[in-house]
């Protein structure tokens with residue numbers, strides 16, 4: 001079975017709007033394992049006035065999940081990071097130097113609200129880069145400020161951002177409008193990482209196996225593997241950085257029809 005990485009999921013229970021209970025969290029891990037995922041990064045939300053669970057508490061839940069993976073004898077690597085909403089809490093963590101990056105690298109998963117305009121998103125990307133972090137924009141396909149503008153997404157990448165997209169969006173489970181925009185970004189090779197952003201086993205499950213089958217058909221094996229394994233592994237610093245993490249085969253991706 002092909003091995004994948006999931007860089008963005010809300011698998012830890014009791015810390016945000018992800019898994020509600022321990023059983024759900026464990027079921028999510030089982031599902032990821034069965035889908036061929038062998039590296040998982042738990043990314044609980046950190047958002048001002050909405051999700052403010054301290055890092056210490058999420059570390060406890062992470063240890064429980066690791067213990068479950070050990071009991072099941074899963075050959076799986078688990079990492080702990082966060083999905084940082086770009087707000088004053090992120091500012092505070094940056095000032096305190098307490099950012100939980102993805103793996104051993106300097107990449108930080110960041111999300112924006114529907115109210116962030118393009119200038120603000122660009123400002124955050126520039127600021128994070130200036131402070132030595134590599135911003136990975138979570139579910140790029142969702143933001144009204146970017147929707148429909150390949151130029152804006154391209155400019156953010158040129159300014160040093162990387163781009164993550166949700167598997168469910170690619171598959172059309174978030175509506176056809178979002179699917180069309182997602183697939184357009186993929187055709188233009190403007191995506192670096194596909195992740196599940198799964199929250200629970202029923203309503204927002206991981207759909208990485210279905211997504212990888214879809215991608216292999218539509219953009220080719222090379223780009224599919226870059227999106228779901230090679231680029232995430234580079235971000236986690238689990239493999240050497242050879243090139244800018246990007247589509248391995250841009251020409252093939254461009255020619256593909258979605």
Ligand SMILES: [Fe+2]
Nearest residue numbers: 008083138197
């Ligand atoms: Fe998320």
